Amino acid sequence: MPIRVLSDDLASRIAAGEVIERPASVVKELVENSLDAEATRVDVHIVGGGAQSITVVDNGHGIPSDELALAFERFATSKIDESSDLIAIGTLGFRGEALPSISSVARVEAISRHAESDAGARFLVDFGKTKPIEQVGSPQGTRIEVSGLFKNVPARLKFLGSPGRELSRIESMLASLALVYPQVSFSLNSDGRERLRTIGSGKLLDAVAGVYGAKIAEQMLELEPDDSAAFSVDGLISSPSLNRSNRTYLTISVNGRWIQSRRLSYAIEQAYHGFMPDRRYPIALARIRTPLDDVDANVHPSKAEVRFLREDLVYSVVQRAVRGVLSVSSPVHELGSGRASGSIGLFRIPGAVVNRERFNQFSISPSTSPAGGSKFPMWPEPTAIVEQFRLADSEGEVISDGVQGITPKETLPVLRVIGQAHETYILAEGPEGVYLVDQHAAHERVMFERVRERFEQNVIESQPLLDPVTVDLAPGAITTVHEHLDELNRVGWEIEEFGANSLILRSVPASLATRASGGGAGQILVSVLDELSEGGTGDAWSNRMLATMACHSSVRAGQILSTEECKDLIRQLEKAENPNTCPHGRPTLIQLNVNDLEREFKRR
Ligand code: ADP
Ligand code: MG
Numbered sequence: 001m002p003i004r005v006l007s008d009d010l011a012s013r014i015a016a017g018e019v020i021e022r023p024a025s026v027v028k029e030l031v032e033n034s035l036d037a038e039a040t041r042v043d044v045h046i047v048g049g050g051a052q053s054i055t056v057v058d059n060g061h062g063i064p065s066d067e068l069a070l071a072f073e074r075f076a077t078s079k080i081d082e083s084s085d086l087i088a089i090g091t092l093g094f095r096g097e098a099l100p101s102i103s104s105v106a107r108v109e110a111i112s113r114h115a116e117s118d119a120g121a122r123f124l125v126d127f128g129k130t131k132p133i134e135q136v137g138s139p140q141g142t143r144i145e146v147s148g149l150f151k152n153v154p155a156r157l158k159f160l161g162s163p164g165r166e167l168s169r170i171e172s173m174l175a176s177l178a179l180v181y182p183q184v185s186f187s188l189n190s191d192g193r194e195r196l197r198t199i200g201s202g203k204l205l206d207a208v209a210g211v212y213g214a215k216i217a218e219q220m221l222e223l224e225p226d227d228s229a230a231f232s233v234d235g236l237i238s239s240p241s242l243n244r245s246n247r248t249y250l251t252i253s254v255n256g257r258w259i260q261s262r263r264l265s266y267a268i269e270q271a272y273h274g275f276m277p278d279r280r281y282p283i284a285l286a287r288i289r290t291p292l293d294d295v296d297a298n299v300h301p302s303k304a305e306v307r308f309l310r311e312d313l314v315y316s317v318v319q320r321a322v323r324g325v326l327s328v329s330s331p332v333h334e335l336g337s338g339r340a341s342g343s344i345g346l347f348r349i350p351g352a353v354v355n356r357e358r359f360n361q362f363s364i365s366p367s368t369s370p371a372g373g374s375k376f377p378m379w380p381e382p383t384a385i386v387e388q389f390r391l392a393d394s395e396g397e398v399i400s401d402g403v404q405g406i407t408p409k410e411t412l413p414v415l416r417v418i419g420q421a422h423e424t425y426i427l428a429e430g431p432e433g434v435y436l437v438d439q440h441a442a443h444e445r446v447m448f449e450r451v452r453e454r455f456e457q458n459v460i461e462s463q464p465l466l467d468p469v470t471v472d473l474a475p476g477a478i479t480t481v482h483e484h485l486d487e488l489n490r491v492g493w494e495i496e497e498f499g500a501n502s503l504i505l506r507s508v509p510a511s512l513a514t515r516a517s518g519g520g521a522g523q524i525l526v527s528v529l530d531e532l533s534e535g536g537t538g539d540a541w542s543n544r545m546l547a548t549m550a551c552h553s554s555v556r557a558g559q560i561l562s563t564e565e566c567k568d569l570i571r572q573l574e575k576a577e578n579p580n581t582c583p584h585g586r587p588t589l590i591q592l593n594v595n596d597l598e599r600e601f602k603r604r
Contacts, residue, residue: 016101018301023050024169029098034058049163059141062114065121088292182207235285243280271322274586424557441582448550448583461510462492471522547583
């Protein structure tokens with residue numbers, strides 16, 4: 001065929017393919033238009049999962065009658081002009097492609113009355129064919145009804161899910177917008193039934209109550225934004241006891257734009273590390289504010305992703321905010337809530353308060369522990385290696401990952417195990433008081449030093465799987481595999497590429513062997529790859545990889561340990577190079593000081 005320029009109609013349908021993928025995309029574009037029009041109320045009605053009809057009604061400023069037809073032309077927009085740079089964009093829309101795209105693949109009826117006009121207008125576009133504008137009575141605002149979506153694109157229609165499936169996509173998308181815009185009252189009605197309603201009070205908690213229910217709202221913690229900072233984040237995060245099995249409850253926005261960001265989701269998840277069991281996810285809303293020109297919103301067809309000029313900075317702002325709230329509200333700190341600020345109360349993190357000299361005097365060589373039946377019998381003693389890696393400082397800030405130089409070994413006193421509490425903490429007694437050891441964090445520390453030592457010494461400890469498993473990867477993850485294949489092999493992963501986005505896993509690191517049965521191995525590998533894909537230099541990524549492996553090879557919270565097993569773990573921890581924190585920087589143990597006890601009991 002000779003080269004020729006496509007007709008407008010065909011060009012629109014092709015463009016629509018990018019922007020309008022399914023009913024939820026229509027809802028998103030229409031609702032974003034309502035928000036750009038400064039609506040305080042947005043009502044969405046869905047019939048048949050959106051394939052039959054979608055109606056969005058708002059009370060925004062409306063469209064002047066003489067511009068209504070223009071709004072449906074390609075590249076027609078009131079939001080930017082020739083003088084705009086395409087970087088600092090404050091509106092959700094700016095490409096002028098939503099209305100023309102939608103109306104090329106559906107029948108669209110638009111009724112709108114502009115704020116400064118007495119009469120409304122009605123405009124109809126039937127799969128690209130326009131009808132003349134009519135005057136109609138209408139309240140201020142805009143009502144757009146989209147019916148018969150994709151009737152002229154059978155290929156698209158075929159890819160739609162069931163009405164229920166499409167509805168749930170709409171629902172979770174609208175929920176996210178409602179959370180990001182608590183000042184707007186949203187409702188969603190499907191086949192006559194109300195699915196969602198927020199009151200638009202402007203309070204984030206009210207929005208959460210409307211979306212997830214009042215019970216959940218009660219368990220949310222508030223992020224404390226630093227309004228004076230150029231980069232800040234506000235929002236709500238669930239207390240660690242409230243968690244979910246997947247990431248769909250993470251909502252992130254940047255300057256009012258709801259976005260999808262693996263990296264920033266990860267920043268939130270990582271901040272919960274240690275506060276929440278593995279593979280559980282928080283409910284969270286993080287509304288990031290940055291200078292407008294720090295964000296490029298014009299990089300994704302449906303504007304669901306953005307590019308940050310300083311992504312690392314945003315990452316750490318988010319992580320620090322979440323981590324900060326979590327560490328303040330964690331139970332340890334509550335113990336000290338009656339005390340002067342600055343003190344965390346009865347319990348202390350040992351590193352900071354231990355009187356080293358007294359401990360050293362007191363130290364006796366640890367008794368050898370019987371290994372029979374223990375979960376920790378085969379651990380070698382970690383040899384003295386230099387700790388170069390700190391993911392966190394004592395304030396719980398989990399950002400720096402650079403080399404921090406040689407840290408002197410922090411002494412851990414010899415502890416006598418009393419027992420296990422809540423299947424999570426080992427209770428022990430030492431020279432200066434009573435200690436609570438987090439069994440998972442402690443084991444993680446021990447395993448981390450062990451796998452790191454092997455890694456540095458280039459000792460491969462690998463265990464073949466009886467049945468090799470195939471692992472499906474997220475798009476792009478294969479690149480991470482290519483980049484880090486050497487290191488992955490070095491820690492014991494034996495991997496073969498299998499098709500475009502999957503692997504065959506033949507052997508796993510020996511430390512993971514017991515955990516790695518069934519699908520477990522694949523999941524662990526995926527989270528290791530997640531860590532590696534975060535990038536970073538030097539030790540940062542390898543330490544993150546090793547920390548993930550250590551995490552997965554460690555005993556969990558909630559696991560019952562025998563006294564022997566507790567003792568064994570404590571002995572191992574005593575020998576660790578940096579016994580006081582887990583590789584992610586959380587404390588492994590806290591101390592109830594004898595002097596404080598005496599004071600509390602009024603013995604002196
Ligand atoms: P964009 O949002 O990128 O400008 P659209 O195709 O979504 O492009 O909309 C075209 C124009 O129609 C918008 O720029 C705006 O002026 C107008 N418009 C669309 N929907 C609404 C609405 N709900 N309220 C007011 N104006 C609207
Ligand atoms: Mg738009």
